Amino acid sequence: MSQVLVITSGKGGVGKTTTTANIGTGLALYKQRKVVMVDADIGLRNLDVVMGLENRIVYDLVDVTHGLCRLKQALIKDKRFENLYLLPAAQTKDKTAVTPEQMEKLCDELRKDFDYVLIDCPAGIEQGFKNAIAGADKAIIVTTPEVSAVRDADRIVGLLEASGFEEPKLLINRIRPDMVKRGDMMSIEDMIDILAIELLGVVPEDEKIVVSTNRGEPAVADETSRAGQAYRNITRRIEGEEVPLMTLQEVEPTFMDKLRMLFGIKTRTAKGEGAKWTF
């Protein structure tokens, strides 16, 4: 049974597009699911760039909803990942070029061909947001550990509930274990406590996200990226697997680790804070 998931947040720049690209790629690459990612951020097209597919766009979402091309013509097949497709946003139109009814119809059309339809929502709570959620079954709310982002997330929770969404899930992005540890960043528990919604996963701040975005290759495919690991776990949870949420314990280097360090051999412990985190 196919699912239409909208990735939303209220606040801009918290990681919706990054999340859409990584979950989409994760589901196609590791779960062999047929996935289409829909960029609903009309006028500020982004997902194509994060995916490294910007040179392949011919038609876009608005062309499809206006009947200027067939749906199949606008879908871009990602040649690196079997079963992964992108429906790009229009860059020259604005959010009013599409209506919620058209989006609903589009999602139902896509549902026939795909296991997952992921919708990358624009920032804000106006027309673009209403369009993005119109055809979705479930919602993932992305936030960062900041007062303004969590506030906006709470607003989105309210709006989603008012639109009949049941149990939106929370994804906390850009957490910095070192800052949480010194009491300078809200912890996962703090945010769950305040928002009172279920946690889907936590993604750490990771330079590799920037590197992977530079290259147009999602971090989820990078075995060495911690954010990538977090997105792999999230992918599995979306598939219904029970992946333990987090273990936030610090790991003292063991005797063997110390020995390895002495001989300059790399250890498995996370670099930097001397703490080991799993996401």
Next chain:
Amino acid sequence: MDFLKIFGREDISSKDIAKERLRLILVHDRANVSPKFLEMIKSQLINIISDYMEIEEDGMEIKLTRMKKDEDTTVPALVANIPIRRMKHLAKI
């Protein structure tokens, strides 16, 4: 404002300040109470109370906070501080 008191204090972590500010913001957001709305309630309160007592309008404070209902639930609470200058005769009737 309560959280102002804790600014400047070094022993309170910035995340606790963030948390407390966030809680208060959400109390207003969730109850859909704007400063303008509070101002409206305030002026109506002044109207009613002025029949019975003379009040210090400048010192009047009305705000939305959280109140513990029981062990693990809090509810929004409207708190008004209304300094009284003197009672009016009428009030004794």
